[in-house]
Amino acid sequence: MLGIVAAVLFFVAFLINAAEIGTNDTFSSGNVMLLGLTLLALHVAGIGTSWHSRRRR
Structure with a gap:
């Protein structure tokens, strides 16, 4: 989820610049690009990924 938000922020930064x-x-x-990089770093670190609980078999 954070990766998608980072991509949107990169696109907004591109539009502002272009x-x-x-x-x-x-x-x-x-600044918008730095926010996107921060969110991308959190996504790569595993913060924005979904966790599935282990089911007992």
Whole structure:
């Protein structure tokens, strides 16, 4: 799930950069890209993956 959110944030950062949209310092393309990288790192670390409980057989 976090990987999908990271991909969406990367796309938003690309659109901000490609369209040269003037945003304030909080929502600049670099900051949005860093949020995406943070979520991608959490996904790779296993934070956003689903855990299945072990069933007794």
